[in-house]
Amino acid sequence: MAAPSVSCGAAVPYRLFLAGRVSFAREQGLWKAAASGLQTGTRCQILRLKHSPAVTTTKNVAALRRESYTVDFIKKQIEEFNIGKRHLANMMGEDPETFTQEDVDRAITYLFPSGLFEKRARPIMKHPEEIFPKQRAVQWGEDGRPFHFLFYTGKQSYYSLMHEAYGKVLHAEERQDQLRAKGLFSEKSKSKDLIGSRWLIKEELEEMLVEKLSDQDYAQFIRLLERLSALPCDAAEEEFVGRFRRTVTVQSKKHLIEPLQYDEQGMAFSTGQGKRKTANAEAVVYGHGSGKIEINGVDYLLYFPVTQDREQLMFPFHFLDRLGKHDVTCTVSGGGRSSQAGAIRLAMSRALCSFITEDEVEWMRQGPGFPGGSDGK
Amino acid sequence: MLKGMTRLVSRVHKLDPGRFSHLGTQAPQCPVAHLDNQVPTERTRAISRTLENDPAKHGEQHVGQHYNISIQELKTVFPHGLPPRFVMQVKTFNEACLMVRKPALELLHYLKNTNFAHPAVRYVLYGEKGTGKTLSLCHIIHFCAKQDWLILHIPDAHLWVKNCRDLLQSTYNKQRFDQPLEASIWLKNFKTANERFLSQIKVQDKYVWNKRESTEKGSPLAEVVEQGIMRVRNATDAVGIVLKELKRQSSLGVFRLLVAVDGVNALWGRTTLKREDKSPITPEELALIYNLRKMVKNDWQGGAIVLTVSQTGSLFKPRKAYLPQELLGKEGFDTLDPFIPILVSNYNPKEFEGCIQYYLENNWLQHEKAHTEEGKKELLFLSNRNPGLLERLCAYL
Numbered sequence: 001m002a003a004p005s006v007s008c009g010a011a012v013p014y015r016l017f018l019a020g021r022v023s024f025a026r027e028q029g030l031w032k033a034a035a036s037g038l039q040t041g042t043r044c045q046i047l048r049l050k051h052s053p054a055v056t057t058t059k060n061v062a063a064l065r066r067e068s069y070t071v072d073f074i075k076k077q078i079e080e081f082n083i084g085k086r087h088l089a090n091m092m093g094e095d096p097e098t099f100t101q102e103d104v105d106r107a108i109t110y111l112f113p114s115g116l117f118e119k120r121a122r123p124i125m126k127h128p129e130e131i132f133p134k135q136r137a138v139q140w141g142e143d144g145r146p147f148h149f150l151f152y153t154g155k156q157s158y159y160s161l162m163h164e165a166y167g168k169v170l171h172a173e174e175r176q177d178q179l180r181a182k183g184l185f186s187e188k189s190k191s192k193d194l195i196g197s198r199w200l201i202k203e204e205l206e207e208m209l210v211e212k213l214s215d216q217d218y219a220q221f222i223r224l225l226e227r228l229s230a231l232p233c234d235a236a237e238e239e240f241v242g243r244f245r246r247t248v249t250v251q252s253k254k255h256l257i258e259p260l261q262y263d264e265q266g267m268a269f270s271t272g273q274g275k276r277k278t279a280n281a282e283a284v285v286y287g288h289g290s291g292k293i294e295i296n297g298v299d300y301l302l303y304f305p306v307t308q309d310r311e312q313l314m315f316p317f318h319f320l321d322r323l324g325k326h327d328v329t330c331t332v333s334g335g336g337r338s339s340q341a342g343a344i345r346l347a348m349s350r351a352l353c354s355f356i357t358e359d360e361v362e363w364m365r366q367g368p369g370f371p372g373g374s375d376g377k
Numbered sequence: 378m379l380k381g382m383t384r385l386v387s388r389v390h391k392l393d394p395g396r397f398s399h400l401g402t403q404a405p406q407c408p409v410a411h412l413d414n415q416v417p418t419e420r421t422r423a424i425s426r427t428l429e430n431d432p433a434k435h436g437e438q439h440v441g442q443h444y445n446i447s448i449q450e451l452k453t454v455f456p457h458g459l460p461p462r463f464v465m466q467v468k469t470f471n472e473a474c475l476m477v478r479k480p481a482l483e484l485l486h487y488l489k490n491t492n493f494a495h496p497a498v499r500y501v502l503y504g505e506k507g508t509g510k511t512l513s514l515c516h517i518i519h520f521c522a523k524q525d526w527l528i529l530h531i532p533d534a535h536l537w538v539k540n541c542r543d544l545l546q547s548t549y550n551k552q553r554f555d556q557p558l559e560a561s562i563w564l565k566n567f568k569t570a571n572e573r574f575l576s577q578i579k580v581q582d583k584y585v586w587n588k589r590e591s592t593e594k595g596s597p598l599a600e601v602v603e604q605g606i607m608r609v610r611n612a613t614d615a616v617g618i619v620l621k622e623l624k625r626q627s628s629l630g631v632f633r634l635l636v637a638v639d640g641v642n643a644l645w646g647r648t649t650l651k652r653e654d655k656s657p658i659t660p661e662e663l664a665l666i667y668n669l670r671k672m673v674k675n676d677w678q679g680g681a682i683v684l685t686v687s688q689t690g691s692l693f694k695p696r697k698a699y700l701p702q703e704l705l706g707k708e709g710f711d712t713l714d715p716f717i718p719i720l721v722s723n724y725n726p727k728e729f730e731g732c733i734q735y736y737l738e739n740n741w742l743q744h745e746k747a748h749t750e751e752g753k754k755e756l757l758f759l760s761n762r763n764p765g766l767l768e769r770l771c772a773y774l
Contacts, residue, residue, distance in 0.1 A: 291758060301761040302505070302697055307770065314758045323754040 069132050077128040084125065101126070134210045157209040158217060165224050168240060172231040179232075197245040199225070204246070260287070260354050270354035274346025279335025281343035285351040289327025291317075295344065296331055309341035316349040319364065320356060425734035427477070432485065432520035435477050441731035443474035446519060454522040456566040458532040458639070460511050462768060470739050478509060478728060480721045481516040487717070488520070488681055493633065496675045499713055501641075502685040504721035505699045507765020510685040511639055513721055517683055518637055526633040526680070527574050529623065529672070531563070534643035535690035537665050541650055544658075549614050553664040554650075560612035560665060564605045567619070574632060575599035580622055586611050598622060617668040624672060627679040634680030636672055640691065641684040642701075644670055645709030647693050673713070684713070723762040732764070736771050744774040 069077075089099040092107045104125055112123040124131075139156075140146040150156040150163075200208070202218045229241050260268045268287035273280070293300040293313060304310050317323045328348060332340045353361050427442040429435060435444070446454075451473050459467075467473045484500055491498065502510045518528055531537075537559050547553040568575065578598040585591040586608065592600055598619065605615025627634035638644075644666055650658045660666045673682055686704040688694055698704055701718060724732065733753055736742050746752035760766040 298697075299761070301763055301766070305696075307759060307766075310759050310761075314755065317758070318751075318755060321751070323751075323758055 272347045272350030276342035277339035279339040279343040281332040281347040283330035283347035286327040291324040293328045312341040439477040441728040446473040456569040481513040499716035521635040538648040555613040636682045642704040
């Protein structure tokens with residue numbers, strides 16, 4: 001990788017070095033990138049180099065380690081990616097216009113099957129924005145004057161964000177005072193948009209600002225945002241706050257209990273599904289019966305000659321003291337004999353939930369040590 | 378196995394937490410068990426046992442009850458033929474009790490009303506594994522023995538088509554093979570079972586064994602049997618002669634013949650025996666099987682043929698096959714064609730109850746939960762009322 005820079009007049013193209021991240025059809029971009037980078041390269045750097053040739057080598061070595069890509073390079077990559085996507089769509093025989101990223105992933109796993117365990121080491125083809133880390137664009141112009149007014153703070157995006165947020169806070173407080181003066185102030189609850197979402201974590205914020213932050217900076221920022229969200233905001237401010245919140249999937253604690261269904265004869269029944277290892281089972285438990293269990297059309301005595309498997313089947317009914325009271329019909333596939341027995345057991349328990357009270361469902365879930373459930377029947 | 382299964386019932390609170398309820402400790406809860414056992418003994422005896430020990434008098438009301446066979450009778454009637462687990466049970470309990478069940482009763486009814494002038498009727502007992510076909514057959518044999526029939530009982534025809542060490546070329550017919558060991562064992566047992574008949578029946582042909590020995594016409598069948606037992610080389614031929622003579626003479630009406638074969642599907646299946654050049658032997662080439670096939674045809678009168686088809690011990694048949702069609706194959710089915718099939722199924726609730734009571738009486742079930750309702754329901758579920766499985770399960774308790 002040192003070859004292009006040394007041969008091209010030792011300009012310090014530390015932004016141009018690519019440290020070998022494999023991607024689809026990227027190698028051809030290498031030389032072109034180096035060439036284009038030189039043209040947009042910094043002249044100030046070249047000026048410095050004239051009087052310190054010895055330093056050049058060390059700078060090159062140091063620069064080798066840092067990776068940077070120019071805007072043009074990224075744009076070139078994006079074009080190549082799109083063209084490559086169309087080629088891929090053609091190869092797979094699909095319509096290039098409606099070729100989504102999921103189709104791309106599927107095509108790549110089909111064309112390059114990999115047995116590697118580390119998923120990130122397998123071949124991927126994604127949009128360059130996801131692959132190349134976000135780079136800072138050149139921060140200063142031709143005259144060496146930085147663009148941003150907060151450049152010399154060191155963390156320009158962070159401080160500009162803080163400045164903006166504080167401006168919004170002042171604005172909101174001003175509005176609040178005005179409303180109070182007019183007497184139209186009303187307490188509004190803000191809790192609704194805070195539920196189900198969380199603030200960005202520090203790494204996510206760093207990624208967004210493309211800047212390193214310290215913990216104190218991050219804490220300060222979050223405190224400011226919380227102060228802002230506590231005030232009555234209008235839509236623009238809410239949108240601003242919303243940019244820094246991520247949704248959190250709320251896991252429902254309760255397992256939905258289906259109500260009983262009735263078939264033509266009026267017999268109550270309910271279905272349940274269960275999985276264990278690679279076995280899938282679906283069970284239909286009928287309300288009134290004599291304790292017969294039929295699996296894939298075969299009696300359970302013939303299907304599970306081993307006593308251990310039949311004990312597994314017995315357990316849900318035995319626990320609820322309903323041994324001879326229900327008929328079961330189930331289908332199972334996959335797995336071995338033990339996992340099939342476990343899957344059917346789970347499916348039967350889930351189906352049985354419809355026949356018993358909520359307390360007993362909780363009792364079943366917690367196990368026998370949990371106080372509850374009716375004593376005797 | 379499930380350990381530490383505790384229940385929804387309030388009994389949980391009464392038991393200590395460390396107690397395993399299923400397949401737990403073997404230490405019998407002696408005082409508790411005895412108390413429980415002694416009080417309802419009379420009642421349980423009424424459910425599980427009957428005093429009627431003559432199979433001829435068994436009827437519908439005895440279904441689910443066990444009747445006793447004395448040990449002497451056992452030795453004479455069943456020198457071979459009882460399933461090995463049953464033999465072990467007899468030894469443990471010191472008594473032999475068979476349960477009266479519907480299929481056996483049905484067969485007994487037919488046998489009582491047979492017309493001995495007509496050709497022998499074939500009855501085939503079939504059913505899934507462990508439902509009680511062999512023991513039903515034994516029940517029938519006991520009945521016939523009591524009625525003074527001549528019993529020709531082949532305990533397991535599968536034993537004749539596999540695992541035979543010594544196969545000799547038959548002296549009688551060069552294409553066939555002899556099995557001296559099996560034949561001699563069978564002859565010994567046959568002699569024990571039918572002592573009294575052997576001196577009465579006379580052979581009607583002269584049979585020459587070798588240069589020095591021969592059996593004259595008119596000598597009792599016992600001599601043929603003795604010859605077979607002493608000269609093991611001629612045992613297979615002796616068996617063949619016995620079968621031929623019996624078939625011929627039962628039509629005369631001197632005695633009544635019962636042919637009982639267990640695992641008759643072995644006669645038409647494949648064998649695992651091979652010749653010296655490793656080519657397989659078909660059943661027809663075994664002299665024992667060949668003669669037995671002749672016996673099972675219904676071209677003689679004066680008796681009955683009761684057969685069972687079983688998958689246990691059968692060769693090259695899938696585990697789930699239990700119907701006669703599947704197990705006999707086309708050839709066997711055609712040969713046996715007009716037969717009366719009798720299905721032997723799992724216990725019905727009454728029989729199940731009777732069986733459990735019998736075990737409890739003999740103090741076979743030591744688990745403290747065994748005589749409770751829940752315990753019975755567990756056993757019911759786990760064995761699905763299959764007699765064989767129930768017996769194996771109870772062996773652990």
